[in-house]
Amino acid sequence: MDMSLGVLLATPFVGGILAYLGGKIHRWVRYTFAILFSLLAFIEIFFFYNTTVGNYVWGRLFGSVLVLQINPISWIFAFIVTGISFLVILFSINDVEGHKGLDFYYLELLFVEGAMLGITLAGDLITFFMFWELMSWTSYFLIIQGGKKSITAGYKYIIMSVIGAYSMFVAIAMVFGRAHSLVFKNVSMLLSQSSPAFVIWFFVLFGIGLFVKAAVMPLHTWLPDAHSEAPSPVSPLLSGVLIKMGAYGLTVLFYGFLSVQLIGKLAPTILPTPLLLYIVEWLAAISIVLATFLAILQEDAKRLLAYSSISQIGYVVLGIAMGSSLGIAGGLFHALNHAIFKSLLFFVIGGVIYRTGTRNMSELGGLIKKMPVSFIGALFGIVALSGVPPLNGFVSKWMIYEALLQKKEVFLLIMAFVGSTGAFLYLYRFIHSVFLGQLPEKYKDVKEVPFLMQLPIWILSALTIVFGIWPGLAMNVIAQGEKFLGITPIKYTLYGFPQGTAMSSLKVINISSVLIIAFIVVLALYLMLPKERFVSQYDTYAAGQVVTPETKYNYSYGFYMFFGRVINPIFKWSADKMYEAWARATKVFGDYMRRVYTGNLETYSSYIVVLITIVAFVLLIGGKLW
């Protein structure tokens, strides 16, 4: 059984190489290999359903063993990885046909899959980090294949990723310095014996790496660009799967390496949740709200979905950070659900772009008649995303609300609701602008996407129903996972939650009242604004984005213009701008630094003399270095 983990992990990599080489023979050889191996990986996953395979040693390094493992928690994420990757490859076949460098594209696609699979299967921190880095830069190469703008976006992405990864690296190295073994078990043992300061350092540094990937505000700035500029089939992979690696990492960090009790010991527990987790909860909640507002402002459909992803991953992180069995279950479940419906929506918009060539919502409209399947997919997607029964998003969001209620974290609950309510606004905009309304003249000959591109839409739409109606399917694994982490799972049935459990005692009144408050907030914002206002044709306000000639936005068709006016002040200090300023400062500083190299011989030789003088001086004053 041990070897099989290696086989599983190797599958996508081997597939990638074979697809690359096969592509040199014929494109269908390439497709065959790509589809076959991604499907194979997906099938192999099911052999590990509900099992825990520990510590398959695949190498040794610096005295530490490198191990692979799988457990129900990582299985969930491995499942998402392989499943969505398979669909992405299916979708790609028509979508990117005819582009240059396709062999490389599929190689990268399968390598990203392999890297993400590696993260989920990692049993020690070196392996984890190695695949984490591999994921970052292989996905970088995918992103920058999306055209001119994608290069800038990719650059931002890789820089942020590397910063995050390095932060994580420091945390890992700190542990290595003490434990000399980085197998998860040893890590958690070490952390349980370490001083609070050490644990906090570890927590923060490791967490930053994960937050960047999970795009938790304020470390999210790479995501809107990267997800929207990436090639159509890559966006679902990024939004659906890649950012979930952050969620997986957080789960492992919070409950694998540490535990609620341990985190609780780090600081006085006056809050419903241990302090560190509480902070994470707040960051997640802020992400939910702000990203929602930003999503509302977007003209670009993919950008809209990208901001939506930030908001939705906020729910996942919020759930996971809560520390309660229900919250964690909700978070994990939402991770799965988000993977499904967000990928679905990206596939849909990918299809639209494939047919119309644009993703600017103001240029689209009325596609419902031309692309009915896509419309249905979009409908399923937005319904699921908004958390409306009976689709899957409803269940997981409801679990999170309930968990918040249990903990009496009212503010967070309100913020979560605001996020949901806001989601209605942008999703309505999305489906209205694209599929409803008037069909522009130039798109009157548009056809439905080809079958291979429809297939993922069908499958994912079906899954939103499946997991909505039978949440027990997912809860089965999640519960096993919670058990694995040492958390008592909540009770569940195939169709939902049995009587007498937390979920069954839904305090509908409470939830409703919070929901009403949320509506009032949104309405108030709406009413506060003048109805008409002259708007410049080229308003350069860019919602916290870099204002460069390429990214100048045209808001003359602003659908939710008023929102922009409201939240403008909030984003005056936008995180992105802060990074920009910081980068600029670094650059200026660096520019000064390099002026040391003047090119003048006399300066260079004087450096030598000065250096020796210092030593001589030290010697003359008594040979004390400090």
Place this chain on the structure above:
Amino acid sequence: MIRKITYGIFLGIIVLSLILFFAAFPFGKNKMAVGKYYLKNDINQTGAANVVTAVTLDYRGFDTLGEVTVLFAAATGVAILFYVLEEDKKKRERQVYPNFVVRVGSRIIFPFILLFGSYIFIHGHLTPGGGFQGGSIIASGFLLLYLAYPGERVNRSKLSVVEGIAGITFAGLGLWGLFTQGNSFLFNFLPKGQLNMIFSAGILPIIYIAIGFKVASEFAGIVDDMMCEAVCSGGEK
């Protein structure tokens, strides 16, 4: 000005610290450790009357190989820097009118310089001279010839061959000692002979002769390059 004073002070500090350091090992004091060993064992180990030569070529012969290599590299480097295409060379050649006294005088002195140089490196193991000094003297003879006949050049191919063969002789002798005799590079496998005779000190005189040839040809090459540069590009600026 401030710059000058500053660096003056800095260098003063450095000199002071150096004085401080060497105060512990004063001038004229015997500091020998390995040196004693050489003075004691020179005659029976190498048979060279001049201990400096014994050190240079035997105990530290490996250094000398390096030194020869450095010179070789420098000569090659100069040749690279002054490399001019053959056509350019001809174009730039100019007739120069040298002093008659210098011209004829040099012609007559030149053979004696060669002889003297040879004398110096052949007696390298007996007197303070050696391959380097002898070689330099011979090269200075070439310099003299250049001063007398600025337009002419030595045959560079021949020089190159001489320096190559001399180098091969040195390294080859070292390897010969390594492979056939004492399993040690530059092993002195020839008889040590009688002190103060030319045929003494084993391979040392051979090495010094090789060095003499090598140094002579290399310095001559450098001189050739420099003079050619001076003559050929004289009218350019």
Place this chain on the structure above:
Amino acid sequence: MSILNWIYLIIVSVGIILAVVRMIAGPDLTNRVIGLDVLTTITIALFVFFAMIFQRYIYIDVALVYGLLAFIGVLVIARFIERGF
């Protein structure tokens, strides 16, 4: 006998000083070089003298080498003066 040697040394040293004075005073390069030229010749004589004082036969060889190099050096400088290279 050593007093004789000392007197010799003193006389020659004065000569050296005078030559150095010319080297420093100039006023042009050629004048400096004739100072050097004189210095060279004196030095050769001194080398041989020291060979006697220190009983080192081989210093005479040194004198020859020195003389030769100085001679060529002066020729080089003369040429340099004339042609500026």
Place this chain on the structure above:
Amino acid sequence: MIYYIGAFLLIAIGLYAIIIKKNLIKILIGLDLIASGTNLLIVSIGYVKGGTAPIFSKGNILAKMMVDPVPQALTLTAIVIGASELALAAAFVVILYRHYGTLDIKKIRSLKW
């Protein structure tokens, strides 16, 4: 000790020339001064009070009376190396002069920002 100090001064003056002087030839002279100073230092180190040159010539000089032969051998090596370096340096100066028509280092600046 005066030899030592002389050697140090030569080295210091050489360094000073390299830092302060603008003329390439003077920089070369600086380099040579450093090398000469170093050589003087090496030779001075080997000197033993009352010692003679380490050569067993006919006079039957005893090994005890001789100065250290090692520094002399080292100097020999160092001189040749210094000369090689200087020759190469001079060649560079000639090439620089050919390209820039000046010996002023301030004016040789194609590689300065």
Place this chain on the structure above:
Amino acid sequence: MVKIIIGYFLLYFGAAFLFLGAFGLIRLPDLYTRMQASTKSTTLGALSSVLGVGVLYPQWFVKCLVVALFILLTAPVSSSALMRAGYKTGVPLDKRTIVDKGKEFFGEGEKEETK
């Protein structure tokens, strides 16, 4: 004893002329006259000195002779070269100079060529 007397006589004779050559270097008015003094005097002085040593140590005589021959051969050559260099670069003649045939000797055209 005779050896010592002759030897030291030669040495001091040499020393005197070495000094004289250097003194002429200081006293005489221009390059050319200085060179007259220095070349002749120092050559003879060195010659005499070296031979003096050779006389004092007869076993070294041959070697000293070689040195002497060397000086004899090289000294005029270097002075000649130096003087021509000085003359061609226009080092001024003393104002007492009564005749200068150098201009016609070298000729303008040739001077051009060597410059």
Place this chain on the structure above:
Amino acid sequence: MVNIANPILLIAIPLLFAFLIAVLAPWLKKGVKYIPVIAFGLNLLVVFELIPDVLDNGIVIATTAGIKPPFAINVAVDRLSLFLVLIATLLGFLVSIYNLVYIKEEPAEKFHILFTLLVTGITWMIVTGDLFNMFVAFEVTSISAFGLVGFHRDKDAAEAGFKYLVMGSIGASLLLIGVVMLYAATGTLNMADIAEKIMRFTFKQKLLPYAFIFTGLGIEGALFPLNAWLPDAHPAAPSSVSSILSGIMTTAAIYGIIRVTVTIFNYYQVILFLILFGLLTLMFGETAAFFQKDIKRMLAYSTIGQTGLFFYAFSLGSINGMQGAFLQMMNHSLAKATLFLVVGGIIFSVGSRNIDDFAGIGRKMKLSAFLFAIAAFSLMGLPPFFGFWSKLKIIFATLERVNVYTIAFVVIVLFMSLIEAAYFFRVMQVMFFKEAKEEKEVREAPAWMLIPAITLVVIILVLSFYPTPVINFAHKAAADLVGRSVYINSVLGGL
């Protein structure tokens, strides 16, 4: 059958062949270029013969003149030296293959001579067991390098070469003064002997000679602030030379510092102080690299940065730190040599050194671009490439003790890695994803220029996926180095 596992052959063979070039050049103008290949091929054989001996005994010592050390110069190859000798010889061999096609300019035979001497000098510096001999080897190396930097004889080459020469000469003199000070103090020049005799010296007495030797070697070793010649010289040289200069020469000088610091001086009082040099070198190198438009200049600055990195790791003073340093040295040597070789080929085809002119190379010179990418990845330390393992080790070694300083160090190291990643990714973006402005006829470099780079990349890949033996070896080398007794006792008491 003669025993060829003698480290002296590593020097004698190429010297012999270098002289042979001079002899044959007048007749075999075209043929002499094969001689360096033969010489370093033979050297590779010798190194392979040496490997088992060194692995078994920890050190192999060879005498000269048939006299025991410390009375005659000896040559010693322990694990650490073997590590570097292997790289030097390998690079020498591969790059001389590259030169077969690359060097077209005259005087080619002189180039081949100097190239052979350069690599020989580097090897020599690494294997010698005598301090003055190290100075001589240092000079062999640097004089050859000066000549090679000036090989093109244009404005840049002349200026860069002159600066390099002046700096290098100052460095050599300082090194020599330091060595002489040690001789004055101990009366010997043998490294092991000095190490033994210097034990009775105080910290203060050791400081000045150490400072001189350190500065002298530091100039060649590209340590800040002594490295300013490097960014001029490395780009001015022909690419094949740059790959040796950047790939192994600076490393060899750093090796010299390591030897002197640990084996001879056993100078742990200053070793922590050296961290400063490492970090500053790293910071200035990487920062300056970020601003470059000329690819070779960028790579040269990157060399400074990388040197800072492994020097920093060495300065940690622990076995783990040194292990990391050695791994990083190896990674840097292989990767940077590859980069220069590949870039040389690209410049060969494109005719420009400006990064912006490389647009579209990724499609036209696929293999070159691919090799560039792999080498760059390894240099940056991206997993799963070899550089990742070495960087991992360095960070791990730093954080053996967690405190404010180590955290700050790590942050600096990682931030600089980030900058390095930033500029390499920028180059790759241009190469792979930017369309060329005008359609130029750009062809792939000739096979003989690609084979060396391919070989190096294959080695990098093998090391990436099978790093354990090298990692273990580096650990043993570091342990031997820190232990000191293996070296000193073997040289003085052995044979």
Place this chain on the structure above:
Amino acid sequence: MEKAGKFNRYIFAVIVLYVSWILLTATFRKDELIVGLIVSLLVAIGTYDYLSEYGLKHLSPKRLWYLAIYIPYYLWEMILANFDMAYRVLAPSMPIKPGIVEVHTDLKTDTGKLALANSITLTPGTLTIDVKDDTLLVHWIYVKEETVEGATREIGGRFEKFLKEIFG
């Protein structure tokens, strides 16, 4: 005088060099003599062409005889010259009347002209600056005759008759 053949000149060179070697080593020890011969033979290969044009003819007894007479005469002239010089340098009035004059020579060989030039340089008050064809340019510290003929008689005449015999 006829230019001598190569072999002739080579032998001459060997002889001259060998004698020099013996002078240099100042010994008749067997090893030195053997090595000296080898060295002379080798050095002569490369240099006989420079050393002389007339080879063994230089060694005819008559020439050697004149040489033997010339050397002491020359040395004597040199000593005289120096006293003359001393007088001019030391005399408070500094009796100089410098000038640059031309001197004619009948000598045909380069070696002869060189010997003449050097002799002039080292003897009273004169110093050869350069030689062209059969004219010597001489700096004279106390000019007695400005004309070529006069100067030739005053300066060169004394040596020329010897040198004509020696270098013919």
